[in-house]
Amino acid sequence: MTRLQKLLLAFLPAHRRADAEAESRKWKIICAACGHATSIWDMGGVRYGATGKSLTWGRCKACRKRGRHTVRKDTGN
Numbered sequence: 001m002t003r004l005q006k007l008l009l010a011f012l013p014a015h016r017r018a019d020a021e022a023e024s025r026k027w028k029i030i031c032a033a034c035g036h037a038t039s040i041w042d043m044g045g046v047r048y049g050a051t052g053k054s055l056t057w058g059r060c061k062a063c064r065k066r067g068r069h070t071v072r073k074d075t076g077n
């Protein structure tokens with residue numbers, strides 16, 4: 001766990017921290033260029049209690065291209 005994640009989770013009651021981690025693992029950042037998906041948790045972030053879909057910009061670890069990434073929750077199907 002990163003320091004940022006510890007800091008963010010410190011604001012949540014203990015029983016919700018596992019939920020926040022599990023939910024952060026379901027949120028995926030998907031590269032528009034190659035389709036590579038990384039979870040928010042693996043990127044060192046926390047996303048909890050959010051819905052919908054958003055866009056972010058960044059560099060893809062897989063193809064090394066800087067560009068648009070889709071952020072969406074993996075519903076498991």
Ligand SMILES: [Zn+2]
Nearest residue numbers: 031034060063
């Ligand atoms: Zn990529």
